[in-house]
Amino acid sequence: MLAPLLAIDLHLGVRTLHVVAAMFAVGVPAGLALVLRAHPAPEVVERLVADAERLQWIVLAILVATGVGNLAAPGEGTPEPSSQWGRVLIAKLGLVLLLLVLSAVRTFVIATQRMRAVHQQRLGTWYGVTAAVGVCVAVLAEVLAHG
Amino acid sequence: MAEGLRRFAFAMGTFHVAVLAVVVTLGAYVAGELGSLEELHPLVGLALFGVLWAGSVIGTYWALAGVHDHALHIAIQRGIGGGAIAGVFVFLTFLIGVALTVAVGRVVDGDPMTDVIAGALFVVAFYGAVGGLVAAVVGGAIGFMFSLVDWVVLRLGGISEAWTPSDEHRSA
Numbered sequence: 173m174l175a176p177l178l179a180i181d182l183h184l185g186v187r188t189l190h191v192v193a194a195m196f197a198v199g200v201p202a203g204l205a206l207v208l209r210a211h212p213a214p215e216v217v218e219r220l221v222a223d224a225e226r227l228q229w230i231v232l233a234i235l236v237a238t239g240v241g242n243l244a245a246p247g248e249g250t251p252e253p254s255s256q257w258g259r260v261l262i263a264k265l266g267l268v269l270l271l272l273v274l275s276a277v278r279t280f281v282i283a284t285q286r287m288r289a290v291h292q293q294r295l296g297t298w299y300g301v302t303a304a305v306g307v308c309v310a311v312l313a314e315v316l317a318h319g
Numbered sequence: 320m321a322e323g324l325r326r327f328a329f330a331m332g333t334f335h336v337a338v339l340a341v342v343v344t345l346g347a348y349v350a351g352e353l354g355s356l357e358e359l360h361p362l363v364g365l366a367l368f369g370v371l372w373a374g375s376v377i378g379t380y381w382a383l384a385g386v387h388d389h390a391l392h393i394a395i396q397r398g399i400g401g402g403a404i405a406g407v408f409v410f411l412t413f414l415i416g417v418a419l420t421v422a423v424g425r426v427v428d429g430d431p432m433t434d435v436i437a438g439a440l441f442v443v444a445f446y447g448a449v450g451g452l453v454a455a456v457v458g459g460a461i462g463f464m465f466s467l468v469d470w471v472v473l474r475l476g477g478i479s480e481a482w483t484p485s486d487e488h489r490s491a
Contacts, residue, residue, distance in 0.1 A: 182361045226326065229333040236337040237368040240344050244356030244364070253349050265345045269338065273472060276334045280476040283327045 183245055190238035194310055196231040197271075200224050202303035208296035217292060221282060232275060236268070257316060264312040271305045278302060328383050332376030335465050339375075340368065370412045378405030378462065395466045402462015403455040410454035411447055418442050 204224050208217065243250070243261075251257040278298040347353045356364070382401025386394050422439040426432065 186361050186365075222326065225330060229330045232337055233333045233368075233372055236340050237365055237372075240340055240356075240368070241361050241364050243344060243348070244353060244359060245361075246357070248354040248357070250348070250353055253351075258348075261348065262345065265341055265348075268341050272334055272337050272341070273475070276331065276469075276472045277476040279327070279330045279334070280473055283323070283330075284476075 183242075186238050186241045186245075189234060190242055193231045193235040193238065194306070194313070196227065197235055198303050198306035198310060200228055200231070201299040201306065205296045205300035205303060208292050208299065211292060217295075221295070225279060225282065228275065229279075232272065239268070260312055260315050264309060264316065267305060267309045267312065271302065271309060274298070274302050274305060324383060325380065328380035329376055331383065331469065332379035333372065335379060335468075336368075336372045336375040338465075338468070339461065340371070367413075370409055370416075374405040374409040374412070377408055378402055378458070382462065382466070391470055394470060395463060398462040398466025398469070399459040400462070402465065403459040405462065406454040406456075406458015407451050409458070410450050411443075414443055414447055414450065 201224075204220065207220065212220075253259075253262065278295075281298065282295070344353070347356070378401035380401075381404050382394075382397040385397045385400075418439045421442075422435045425435045425438070
């Protein structure tokens with residue numbers, strides 16, 4: 173008797189997790205890009221970046237996992253890939269791949285240099301670009317949800 | 320175990336599993352096979368992703384820990400090995416999970432405990448050995464692809480030959 177209600181709540185929970193993860197995926201790099209413009213001390217940058225990188229990758233994993241769940245939920249009711257909705261979805265997934273690759277490049281860049289040697293402006297640009305791509309993904313998500 | 324290497328392996332392992340999930344989902348959608356995931360319970364789906372994630376991080380750590388040379392062929396060899404480890408880890412975790420679930424169901428149904436344990440051990444040992452080999456091959460193939468992807472990502476970052484993943488300078 174409670175099973176349908178529980179299923180609805182679970183799907184709602186997965187969607188909520190997806191939206192919260194998206195907020196962090198855009199907000200964390202955007203915040204760091206702004207902070208790095210103020211040229212904080214290298215020790216501060218090192219600590220901020222270490223925590224932010226860990227959080228960012230956790231958030232991206234949650235975003236992908238819950239995104240797959242959301243996509244699978246409608247089952248056969250999902251529009252065809254040739255439809256406008258389908259094309260937007262393919263574009264969104266392409267942007268997610270771009271976001272992942274950009275994040276990986278940024279992580280490589282950070283890993284190769286100790287924070288005192290990192291050019292903060294360059295790092296800030298990486299975070300800014302990551303946040304911008306994240307916003308584009310969010311816009312496409314909104315189009316998918318509301319047309 | 321260097322903290323820097325551990326953090327880096329976590330990031331790259333997550334990158335691999337996320338890319339794999341997006342590419343498989345995209346392929347399934349374009350092929351019209353996404354509907355088959357409808358029956359998957361959300362919690363089971365998240366648990367499966369969690370196992371994949373853990374396997375990917377473990378395999379990536381193993382691969383990165385052995386890259387002491389910047390040569391591409393070393394990275395590819397370690398990538399294949401790391402992928403095989405991840406594949407076996409994921410398969411065995413999945414198999415043990417299924418065996419435990421079935422065993423609990425049989426105990427609840429009143430089957431003798433010794434029969435249940437013997438059956439579960441046989442399933443894990445037999446299918447673990449056969450399926451583990453297949454999982455190692457599949458994981459190795461995926462690891463090979465990701466070692467190439469990582470090499471491209473490294474180049475996109477404009478990173479010079481002076482750096483390797485196990486570089487002790489990154490442990491800070």
